Amino acid sequence: SQLALAQSQPWHEVGREATPAEIKAWDIDVRPDFKGLPKGEGSVALGEKVWEAQCASCHGSFGESNEVFTPIVGGTTKADIERGRVKNLEPGNTFPQRTTLMKVATVSTLWDYINRAMPWNAPKTLKTEEVYGVLAYILHLGDIVPADFTLSDQNIAEVQKRMPNRNGMVFHEPLWKASGKGDAKNVACMKDCPTEAQVRSSLPDFARDAHGNIQEQNRVVGPVRGADTTKPPPK
Amino acid sequence: SQLALAQSQPWHEVGREATPAEIKAWDIDVRPDFKGLPKGEGSVALGEKVWEAQCASCHGSFGESNEVFTPIVGGTTKADIERGRVKNLEPGNTFPQRTTLMKVATVSTLWDYINRAMPWNAPKTLKTEEVYGVLAYILHLGDIVPADFTLSDQNIAEVQKRMPNRNGMVFHEPLWKASGKGDAKNVACMKDCPTEAQVRSSLPDFARDAHGNIQEQNRVVGPVRGADTTKPPPK
Amino acid sequence: MGAGAVAAGHASRALASEGEGDPAILKMPEHTRGLGRPVAENPYGQPSKWEANLQRRQSPGLTRVPQASVSFTPLQGLFGMITPSGLHFERHHQGWWDIDPSQHRLMVHGLVKRSRVFTMDDLMRLPSVSRIHFIECGANSAPEWGNVALPTVQYTHGMVSCSEFTGVRLSTLLEMCGVDKKLGKFVLAEGADGSSMTRTIDMERAMEDCIVAWAMNGEMLRPENGYPLRLVVPGIQGVSWVKYLRRLEVGDQKWASKDEAVHYIDLMPDGTHRQYTGIQECKSVITTPSGGQMLLDKGYYNVSGLAWSGRGSIKRVDVSVDGGRNWRTARLEGPVLDKALTRFNIDWVWDGQPAILQSRAIDSTGYVQPKINQLRAVRGTRSIYHQNAIQSWKVAENGEVSNVQVY
Amino acid sequence: MGAGAVAAGHASRALASEGEGDPAILKMPEHTRGLGRPVAENPYGQPSKWEANLQRRQSPGLTRVPQASVSFTPLQGLFGMITPSGLHFERHHQGWWDIDPSQHRLMVHGLVKRSRVFTMDDLMRLPSVSRIHFIECGANSAPEWGNVALPTVQYTHGMVSCSEFTGVRLSTLLEMCGVDKKLGKFVLAEGADGSSMTRTIDMERAMEDCIVAWAMNGEMLRPENGYPLRLVVPGIQGVSWVKYLRRLEVGDQKWASKDEAVHYIDLMPDGTHRQYTGIQECKSVITTPSGGQMLLDKGYYNVSGLAWSGRGSIKRVDVSVDGGRNWRTARLEGPVLDKALTRFNIDWVWDGQPAILQSRAIDSTGYVQPKINQLRAVRGTRSIYHQNAIQSWKVAENGEVSNVQVY
Ligand code: HEC
């Protein structure tokens, strides 16, 4: 009862009820099951306009730019869309980037993120139809939807079924739960432990002062000094 | 042995031996038994010159100034010098200050401190004879030595026997040793404990904003605010 | 990089006396002969000017824009377990803000009996706890899954910090709101900044040791670390410690937010991604001596480093100076706390020969920090996150220490 | 006082929504709609501008010159046990300096087999320890032996701080020098500044837990706190924690230095002075709510404060809200460490009636923090130092808290 609560948790009444308008204003997240997705729609054509005006300067006209962030589009194929797994993520493939469309399994993620955080310098300024549209445009750049497509709350679940990497995610519980066990195994050997003799990798010469002169990143007293990395490395 | 040390305390050789000249340069302390006191002497007359030139601006011509610090001289009597206890420290006396000469039991303390720290803005610039002299002058201001006195390493032990508060110190070991016991006793009563009903002392009105407006000394959020102490206190 | 660096080669080391003695002793310095500076000259104090070399720094080329970037903690020059807040690493996705706390709100809603709004006044009235915990970015040490890439421990490990956090337990808030303990399996935490970072927390953990914190190391959070409110998720990668926390929603499913579905997912050798891998597993690193440093001399050194585990406390740290063939157990500096950095120290006498230094931590679950090849055997080299391998530092004959991989 | 104060009355509190809801929620703030500031903009970070009210401050009239003075820590706004180094209290006798560490030396001599000189390079090579300890000035709370004099906890108790210190154990240094354990009963510690502060440490303590420290809270000591070297004397008044430490002499007698023979001596009712009273006995104080603060409302509060003891650790803290008639035991925030601050918290529902809040700490020796009248019964009102009485805060009907004495 309230009385019992007031005694055992006398702080129970601190704060106040949220109003429906307040919850509506802030409850913007969209989940993989599309809970939270507002009704609406937007065409690839509308999306292209939004993209060119508000996104392309950072992400490139075809979502391919590497300037401010890894490319959004690229690296996926029709076969990937069929299978729901991106071949370029598999071993042996040499596609140079891991683009957003190669990785993302859930279309909701993109809707949610564009809506909450893009454009990067003016987040939360897009209208709902603009979010639908620009997402449609991105999906179209990835050949997931056709050029005349209009994305909406009605058909988004269908689009989900064409996400190139929709089957690419594994939930590995041991790294989610504190009680889980690690997958890599070492033993606490103390004496004459098995090791390879040689150094397998060393700092490349070009990396020696790529972070500036390390001498100037260490204290002027103490048991050590920073090495003067403007000079060549020791033999 | 050195070898055993090198193994159990391999850091044993860090650092280096101090040279005699280095120890001499830094080992300036003077103890109550006058260990550390350099040979030398200085007259009240010399001391008066030093005092007027280098001390009086802060401590007053007669060591009486309250400007930068509590007075050095004052509050002691011939009878105190006889007894080695300062009457003005005893209950019922109303001498307004506790001057240095009222408190200090050991003349070495003054020699050491003047030598290490005075003049305040130019410490360690006095010559040994100046320290003797200016201390002689201070002692003379306190009627401990006569006007024609010359203080020296030879007679300082005699002067010690005239320090007005030389018998005024008690060594209370329980507050020196971590293992000691406190002198004040309270009990951890939990219920209906004996207390006086009324408030015995409250913040005087003049002290309310003597430290500035307390409102501006508290955070702008949180469970409380600073009170606006430019306004009168609550009833 | 901002503040001017102080240059001083190791040649400046004043070890021995000459003749009569060391001028630094025989000649009295100004500060022994003069009057110093007044109290409260700095109402909020600063480090010594001689410490200017130790600062947060970016790793050139790592990111493309400085508002979606990282600055690294200079672990090579730090001590003990507490990270000075001024040197706490930064990771922003859309820049940082100095938010007016009187206008900040926290909303709790979703699968709760009563949705609630809290001001900072409200939150700071609630029963609070203070706990010391590490925070580590999931991408700490990421560039070295494959080969050695970075010169110093600031860049290899400098996305970890440890602070005392004060706030209200998340469980207290959820209970106040009447959380649905049957259906409510997850909590979404959302920030108030442009990125409005959203992360899924599982309910078990939410009820256990998460804190909705306003204070760090005795004062309010720094703006770069989420002032005025941040979620503390002990043991879990930093991205879940949502800054500028404004909303908590209780739900029955995970959210697959951008930073749970596009980043902070671990690419496995078979081309799948592990999703929701939050735990920062047991890890350690030697910070002195470490990459880019020069030993001044042969002889004794106190080798010092840090160890931590997202699954509990540090049980033991072993150190090798021969690239992992032989190990000795280091001293741990107490208090050894749950999900907190633990400082370790061990004696070492350097004989002037090349050496390879490693540390290996073991946590309270018995897990032994792996070698990089053991990690790779399971996860390959492309998984970016959660790289907790043993770090090797090579000491060359001239005393220079450099980053290597040996196993 | 330096930084500009942030003005905000309690009228500005935004508690409830009006109509549709709170504009702070319905109207999106700039920081939710924009791009924030870059990483490493502050290579060494600062507190939020909204925190400017919390700063070190002098107590007007307490001292006559600011280089022989005190600045107080704003305990009224701090959290947990760690004191932010920027707000660590200051006590200087001849001003503070920012000493070039490459020119700093430590000499150990006297009753030792070999007198030695150490550079900072040498010292920082030695086996180090890291320990969390409080430091309290012996004169903390001094103005209130007689009557109430000060408005806030910053001035009544703000000469206490707690930090993690790193350095070499004093015993390690003394053993390296071959200390004469038979004759050497005391150690003199001396600073390098103008005052060249000298204090006598007894050998038992010197060998037990003293640290020759260079670091505080993970970074080097701040200049105001003795950069680059300070003696840490756990449990003992701050004046013994000699700053700018340059010399340690082992001897067979106490030194009766100025601050052992003219100050930091405790005048007793009979006119004698107790000399060498170093221990900071068990003490506690409620920091929230405390003097000069206003409760915003009736209802629940988390009453929070600090407790410490120079003789060991805190065993228990009790809190009274009725001026000492009835007491309840508070929660202690861990880790509860030896000679360290311990944060306590306790629930309180304010009914709007006048109340008097007190805290009473008990340490691991069983000592119970005394009332001011119990202290006075033994020591009178003129002994200045070591005032560790129970502090009373009165809450008036309008919510204003003020400093009172009740026993
Ligand atoms: C001023 C530059 C800028 C503009 C304009 C911009 N973006 Fe971005 N975008 C970024 C940056 C930087 C990131 C990475 C943010 C981070 O690190 O979390 C990003 C991330 C993204 C992502 C997530 C990619 C990933 O793999 O994480 C998507 C999707 C995206 N932007 C879409 C858009 C859309 C749609 C628009 C226009 C409506 C837009 N962006 C406008 C800079 C920009």
Ligand code: HEC
């Ligand atoms: C520029 C001001 C100034 C000058 C000049 C100065 N003093 Fe002082 N003196 C002080 C201050 C301030 C203190 C207190 C220092 C402290 O708090 O530790 C002091 C303390 C003392 C004390 C200790 C008093 C006590 O009770 O602690 C003695 C003795 C003393 N001075 C003697 C001298 C002598 C002798 C000279 C000249 C050779 C001198 N002073 C010059 C400012 C000055």
Ligand SMILES: [Ca+2]
């Ligand atoms: Ca309320």
Ligand SMILES: [Ca+2]
């Ligand atoms: Ca939602």
Ligand SMILES: [Ca+2]
């Ligand atoms: Ca040496």
Ligand SMILES: [Ca+2]
């Ligand atoms: Ca001596």
Ligand SMILES: [Ca+2]
């Ligand atoms: Ca990211």
Ligand SMILES: [Ca+2]
């Ligand atoms: Ca003094």
Ligand SMILES: [Co+2]
């Ligand atoms: Co992860």
Ligand SMILES: [Co+2]
């Ligand atoms: Co004392």
